[in-house]
Structures are given as C-alpha cells and as structure tokens.
Amino acid sequence: MSYQHKGITILKETILPGESKTINMEIAKLHTMTKLKIPIIVERSKVAGPTVLFTAGLHGDEINGTEIVRQLIVQKINKPKIGTIICIPIINIFGFVNKTREFPDGRDLNRVFPGSRNGSLASRFAYYLLKEIIPHVDYAVDFHAGGASRFNAAQIRIIPDNTELKDLADVFHAPFTLFSKNISGSFRSACHKLGVKMLLFEGGKSNDINNSITDQGVEGAKRLLEHFHMLNDRKKTNIPENKSIYIEKSTWIRAKFSGLFHGHTTIGSYVEKGDILAVVSDPYGKVEHKLKAPNSGYIINVNESPIVYQGDAIYHITTSLSHDQ
Structure with missing residues (x-):
C-alpha cells in the first residue's frame, strides 16, 4: 500500500512530515470556567508510512x-521510523477529572458516535473526534478496562x-481475542464505517492501574508497530510462547444470592464444569453458597467487589472457542 506524505491538519494546526506537535483540543470549559484541554500528541517521520492512532480514556x-x-x-x-503516530491518552477529560465513566451530561461517550456539532456535550466530543482526527488515520487501538470492579x-x-x-489481532498477540459485533453508537463502530481498522483492547478494571495489564498493552502496541515497520530500531519486541486464545462465544455467571464475595478463581484460568469458583456468604457466619462453573472454559473477567447482590455479574466465562487459529 502506498501512503501520501504531506502535511496533516488537525484543529487548524498543520503537522508536516518529520515534525512533532502537541495539539490541545478544547470543546468546553468546566462549570467553574476553568479550561480543559485534551492533548493530541502527534509524531511524524520524514518517511512515508501509515498513520496509527492510540487512544484511551x-x-x-x-485509567x-x-x-x-x-x-x-x-x-x-510513539516516535515512528516511518509514517505517523497519534496518541490521545485521555479522550473523556471530564470523566477523568471526576473519576467517572460518563460525561457530565450523564451520557456514555461510547454510545453517541458519530455525534453532532450542536448536540449534547458528549455528542460534540464524538463529532470533533471523527471530524478532526479519524480522517487521517489508517489503524487504531482503543484501550479500555472493565467497569464496576470487574477485572478483564x-x-x-x-x-x-x-x-x-x-491478522492484526494475531500480530498484537493478547492472551485472549474475543469476537464481538460492533455496538451501535460506539467509537469502534464509527471508525469501522469510516474505513479505519481498529483493535479494541480490554484489560484491568476501572480506577486502577495494573502493571501486568499495562505491560501487555504496551508490548502488543510495539508488535503492531513492528508489523508496519514503524517501530524504532532501538525498541525490541517479544512474541509470547502461548498462542492467543480466540473466543467465539462467552457468557456471564451471575450471583444467585447477595452477600460477601469470596473468589477462588484467578483471571485467565481454565476451569472445568462443576468447579467451585467462589463462595457467597452472609456477614454473620451462618450461610455460605457455593458458586460452580456451569461449563468448562476460560475465566476472562472476575468481579473483584467484596460485596455482591443477587444478579450481579461475577465471572465472564468462555463457552465456545475458535478452532481456526
């Protein structure tokens, strides 16, 4: 594939080949009139190549x-040997400030794409992200984590x-790869419609930093850049010994009782049908309910909350693996 090598313009600022620039996107202020800027960090090589976008938040x-x-x-x-790398560490700066998932208007940004120039606050952010950034992008990785104390x-x-x-998922080589349809209104769905090839990374849980998850995300990004010949020669990649496990179907195991949650199963482990995964007890030492695996499979999400209610999602377990790997 041949790539055009010319200046790219984001929010009226042009970045030429070989240049580095941080562009601050400001859509709205806090209610205190304090400015909130979203840094868009652009690094360009003098040599033509693809544009890769890394986003989070x-x-x-x-986090x-x-x-x-x-x-x-x-x-x-993020300093490419060829092409361009764009990094946006925090998209939802309002949620980051408040340590919340949503925007101040209560909306989930990942459900309002493609957005609207004159819509809600979240909708406006979605609109400008697609209008200003995505037209320049060939490939993207969007980094996420589990919500509500659930660790992915x-x-x-x-x-x-x-x-x-x-093929790109093979290159990234995460421990697991999950086949899932695009959700209407999501960033991934909007990028797909615009021709951007996006991998969505899930790992860890909300309001938490886990070094193992961080390392796996960084190493996967390096392998992807190496695949496109963009990784700086001074950076080295490694290929994990175990193959990525491809998951066609999975299901949530939910609590049948409310109480204190005592988990016995580690994330990523393989369990057999009937294995005891956890115990839900009352706080008074009288009742304990065993939670058993409904089928054999890998545990790809664990609820780490010490207290659960009846119906809460506790474990995400695979039910069907892909044999075309």
Whole structure:
C-alpha cells in the first residue's frame, strides 16, 4: 500500500512530515470556567508510512488505558521510523477529572458516535473526534478496562469474519481475542464505517492501574508497530510462547444470592464444569453458597467487589472457542 506524505491538519494546526506537535483540543470549559484541554500528541517521520492512532480514556475512569498510552510516549515508542503516530491518552477529560465513566451530561461517550456539532456535550466530543482526527488515520487501538470492579483479562476485541482485523489481532498477540459485533453508537463502530481498522483492547478494571495489564498493552502496541515497520530500531519486541486464545462465544455467571464475595478463581484460568469458583456468604457466619462453573472454559473477567447482590455479574466465562487459529 502506498501512503501520501504531506502535511496533516488537525484543529487548524498543520503537522508536516518529520515534525512533532502537541495539539490541545478544547470543546468546553468546566462549570467553574476553568479550561480543559485534551492533548493530541502527534509524531511524524520524514518517511512515508501509515498513520496509527492510540487512544484511551473514552470512559473517564478506565485509567489503565491512559497509563498504557502514557508509557508509549514516555518510552518514545510513539516516535515512528516511518509514517505517523497519534496518541490521545485521555479522550473523556471530564470523566477523568471526576473519576467517572460518563460525561457530565450523564451520557456514555461510547454510545453517541458519530455525534453532532450542536448536540449534547458528549455528542460534540464524538463529532470533533471523527471530524478532526479519524480522517487521517489508517489503524487504531482503543484501550479500555472493565467497569464496576470487574477485572478483564488482557484481550483484543474484533468483529467476526474480518480477515484483516484477525491478522492484526494475531500480530498484537493478547492472551485472549474475543469476537464481538460492533455496538451501535460506539467509537469502534464509527471508525469501522469510516474505513479505519481498529483493535479494541480490554484489560484491568476501572480506577486502577495494573502493571501486568499495562505491560501487555504496551508490548502488543510495539508488535503492531513492528508489523508496519514503524517501530524504532532501538525498541525490541517479544512474541509470547502461548498462542492467543480466540473466543467465539462467552457468557456471564451471575450471583444467585447477595452477600460477601469470596473468589477462588484467578483471571485467565481454565476451569472445568462443576468447579467451585467462589463462595457467597452472609456477614454473620451462618450461610455460605457455593458458586460452580456451569461449563468448562476460560475465566476472562472476575468481579473483584467484596460485596455482591443477587444478579450481579461475577465471572465472564468462555463457552465456545475458535478452532481456526
């Protein structure tokens, strides 16, 4: 594939080949009239190549993704040998300030794409993200984490039956790859419609930084850049010994009783049908309810909350693996 090598313009600022620039996007102020700026960090090589976008913080409390993108910048992984790398460590700056998932208007940014220039606050952010950034992008990785104390095993999510995304997921080489359809109004769905090849990374939980998840996100990003010949020669990649496990179907195991949650199962482990995964007890030492695996499979999400209610999602378990790997 041949790539055009010319200046790219974001928010009326032009970045030429070989230039580095941080562009601050400001859509709205806080209610105190304090300015909130979203840094868009652009690094361009003098040599033509693809444009790769790394984003995080679409949900303001998913800070492990922010740490992954921050590490890409700190370690200078974002300085490409060819092409262009754009990093946005925090998209939902309002949620990040408040340590909440949503925007101040109560909306989930990941459900309002493609957005509107004159719509809600979240909708306006979605609009400008697609209008100003995405037209320059060929490939993207959007980093997320589990919400509500639910810890995700490091995983890539891609739509089914897309050979190019499957190949990119192979390159990223996360421990798990989950086939999941695009959700209407999501950033991933909007990028797909605009021709951008996006991998969605899930790992860790909200309001938490986990070093193992961070490392897996960073290493996967390096492998992707190496695949496009963009990784600086001074940076080295490694290929994990174990293959990525491809998941076609999965299901949530929910609490049948309310109480104190005592988990016995580690994230990423394989369990057999009937294995005891956890115990839910009362706080008074009289009642304990065993939670058993309904089927054999891998545990790709664990609820780490010490207290659960009847119906709460506790474990995410695979029910069908892909044999075309």
